[in-house]
Amino acid sequence: MKIAFIGGGKMGEAIIRAALNGKIGTAQDIIVSDISESRRLYLKKQYGIAVTADNKKAVTGGDVIVLAVKPQNIDEVLADLKGSLKSNQLILSIAAGVKINRIQKGTGHPGIVRAMPNTPAQIGLGMSGWTTAKEVTEKQMLLTQKILGAMGKEIYFGSEKHLDMVTAVSGSGPAYVYLFAESLIEGAVGLGLKRKDAEKLVIQTVLGAAQMMDKAGKTPAELRHDVTSKGGTTERAIKEFEKSKMAGIVEKAVKAAYERAKELGEAKSG
Numbered sequence: 001m002k003i004a005f006i007g008g009g010k011m012g013e014a015i016i017r018a019a020l021n022g023k024i025g026t027a028q029d030i031i032v033s034d035i036s037e038s039r040r041l042y043l044k045k046q047y048g049i050a051v052t053a054d055n056k057k058a059v060t061g062g063d064v065i066v067l068a069v070k071p072q073n074i075d076e077v078l079a080d081l082k083g084s085l086k087s088n089q090l091i092l093s094i095a096a097g098v099k100i101n102r103i104q105k106g107t108g109h110p111g112i113v114r115a116m117p118n119t120p121a122q123i124g125l126g127m128s129g130w131t132t133a134k135e136v137t138e139k140q141m142l143l144t145q146k147i148l149g150a151m152g153k154e155i156y157f158g159s160e161k162h163l164d165m166v167t168a169v170s171g172s173g174p175a176y177v178y179l180f181a182e183s184l185i186e187g188a189v190g191l192g193l194k195r196k197d198a199e200k201l202v203i204q205t206v207l208g209a210a211q212m213m214d215k216a217g218k219t220p221a222e223l224r225h226d227v228t229s230k231g232g233t234t235e236r237a238i239k240e241f242e243k244s245k246m247a248g249i250v251e252k253a254v255k256a257a258y259e260r261a262k263e264l265g266e267a268k269s270g
């Protein structure tokens, strides 16, 4: 499969690495167009892929065209691609908040997939939600699944409105986990532990807990009950979280992210 990338930044590189590691394509199958010369040089050296500064040239012959530029640069890219796409090519956009119909209007091309990955995709542990324009074929859906699956896990959604929810949950989600980890590190330092030790304790705890949620075959609530013995230390801590209404705070934060995702999507749709 030939893949062309418009934008070879952090997320573009994550997909390139995943595509190569997952043997979805070889270095000869991949071309990246990026306006940054230093990025082009880096990507060519690191992965042996073709690079160009010409978006139009990059998309010639690609089965899948991955749009991985920032949302503020998307309109210039869509204008560049207008008239250069063949009907059997697929556009896979990961630009946050950029709706399918904006990409269709901007390029005049119907075959669009919109996906929302997250940053752990950079280490193959990403979570992507995706949806498609109705013109996308079964075969193109399988290609999408392969590409996104190479970066971690993926879920298909039948309606684009779910992507704003995905953005609020798994897109921004890593930052929520980092915030919790930061607070736990501060708490540990406050108790008198050295920062270096606190960081090690917290990072391994988050990693272990995440692996348990993935592998133990129990829900997060069941796992929590397993570590919470009556009258013990965990129970005392959890009571404090409950007193501060932590569940309500998280719900409010997710709702706020969701509203912002909708706002950003509305701002330039049409």
Ligand SMILES: NC(=O)c1ccc[n+]([C@@H]2O[C@H](COP(=O)([O-])OP(=O)(O)OC[C@H]3O[C@@H](n4cnc5c(N)ncnc54)[C@H](OP(=O)(O)O)[C@@H]3O)[C@@H](O)[C@H]2O)c1
Pocket (backbone or CB within 6 Å): 006, 007, 008, 009, 010, 011, 012, 033, 034, 035, 036, 039, 055, 067, 068, 069, 070, 071, 073, 076, 077, 094, 095, 096, 097, 116, 117, 118, 119, 171
């Ligand atoms: N980071 C995340 O957590 C995350 C998660 C899901 C989706 N996304 C989406 O992924 C997309 C890429 O994000 P990123 O973090 O990878 O951004 P990034 O690191 O800034 O990468 C974008 C690259 O595209 C280049 N570029 C800008 N305008 C261009 C143009 N007209 N033609 C070709 N290349 C151009 C940029 O060059 P310059 O730096 O010189 O401008 C940069 O190298 C964004 O739309 C974002 O919403 C990100």
